[in-house]
Amino acid sequence: MNTSVLRIACAALLVVLGIWAGAEFRSSRGAAQRLHGIAVPAGEASAPNPSDLARTPEGAGADGASPPDPLLPGVLPPSKIPDRLPQFSLADRAGKATSIASFGGKSLIINFWATWCAPCRSEIPLLEALHSEWAGRDVSVVGVAVDYPDKVLEFADRFKIRYPLLIGEQDALEAAASLGVESPVFPFTVFTDRRGEIVALFIGELHRPQAELILSQVQNLNKDLVQLPAARHAIEEGLHALTAKNPG
Numbered sequence: 001m002n003t004s005v006l007r008i009a010c011a012a013l014l015v016v017l018g019i020w021a022g023a024e025f026r027s028s029r030g031a032a033q034r035l036h037g038i039a040v041p042a043g044e045a046s047a048p049n050p051s052d053l054a055r056t057p058e059g060a061g062a063d064g065a066s067p068p069d070p071l072l073p074g075v076l077p078p079s080k081i082p083d084r085l086p087q088f089s090l091a092d093r094a095g096k097a098t099s100i101a102s103f104g105g106k107s108l109i110i111n112f113w114a115t116w117c118a119p120c121r122s123e124i125p126l127l128e129a130l131h132s133e134w135a136g137r138d139v140s141v142v143g144v145a146v147d148y149p150d151k152v153l154e155f156a157d158r159f160k161i162r163y164p165l166l167i168g169e170q171d172a173l174e175a176a177a178s179l180g181v182e183s184p185v186f187p188f189t190v191f192t193d194r195r196g197e198i199v200a201l202f203i204g205e206l207h208r209p210q211a212e213l214i215l216s217q218v219q220n221l222n223k224d225l226v227q228l229p230a231a232r233h234a235i236e237e238g239l240h241a242l243t244a245k246n247p248g
Contacts (some may be wrong), residue, residue, distance in 0.1 A: 085110075085196045086178040090144065090166035093153060098166060100142070100175075107139045107218050110190040111206070112176055114147045115155045117186040119205035124159055130211060131163040137219065138194060140164070146172040146186070193221040197228055200235050213238040 085100065085108070092098040100110070111127055113120035131141035141163040145152040152167045168175065179201065181188055191200045191214050199221065200214050217231040226234070 081180040081198055081201050082178070083197060085190070085192050085198055086175075088171075088175040088178060090168040090172055090175065091149065093156070093165055093167070095149070100166070103140055103142060103164070104196065105138070105194060107137075107194050107215075107222060108190070108192045109134075109139065109141045109211075109215075110144060110192070111141065111187055112144045112146060112172075112181070112189070113187045114145065115151045116147075120187045121159070123187060123205050123207075124161060126206060126208060126211065127163060128161070130215075134215065138222075139215065139218070142166060144168070144172055144175065146176065191215070191218055193218050193228075195221075197221070199228070199231060209242055210239060213242065 087099065087101055089097045089099045100108075109127070109130060111123070127141050127143070130139075134140075143161065143163060143165045145155075145165055145167045146169070147167070148169065149167050152165065155161075156165060166172075176182070176188075179190060179198075181201075185203060187205060189202045189206050190198060191202070192198055199218050202210060202214065214235055217226070217235050220226045221228060221231050
């Protein structure tokens with residue numbers, strides 16, 4: 001085969017691969033899934049493995065309802081979110097091993113992100129605002145950066161991230177897997193109550209309406225006004241309503 005023909009063949013292959021990759025990425029956007037009885041809109045997210053498919057965990061949801069609907073293609077792989085926040089330790093900004101348990105006694109907004117993820121950058125101002133606005137109600141934002149420490153520190157300085165950060169590579173991926181997200185799509189955010197129970201796991205870029213909906217139920221749990229299954233059900237219904245109102 002002469003050189004010109006080989007070049008044409010290689011170029012054609014690259015075009016085909018590019019079209020396929022674009023289609024796979026688009027299929028992972030705008031999907032919705034249910035995890036542990038909580039509706040989790042995928043929204044805008046960046047996926048290391050966007051072609052991974054997911055299925056619904058077997059059995060009923062946490063509130064005793066019927067099994068969740070089948071998932072759409074292009075969302076997260078099968079997994080089960082634990083009832084309570086698993087214990088893990090990662091380096092803080094100074095490189096000191098820090099346990100997530102050191103934030104115990106507070107409700108947590110644990111945001112998993114990476115420096116290369118565009119939706120992660122977009123939600124930083126909201127996370128900063130939530131950390132400030134909810135500090136007086138014993139709610140803390142904790143960022144978990146799944147990235148190289150030098151990149152994270154430079155990024156955090158540039159974007160003036162003031163909430164606590166934990167940083168890891170493989171160990172941070174293992175922390176994500178312990179939460180049921182074994183092939184992570186970034187960003188994703190875990191909400192816990194003051195007891196360390198996982199109230200919701202939100203996939204994709206977080207926006208204020210979703211955050212305030214979830215945090216209102218977290219506060220109800222902290223005040224013993226509702227039980228966890230009822231709070232999860234209210235969040236599920238509320239997220240569905242928000243998605244229907246703003247389908248884009």
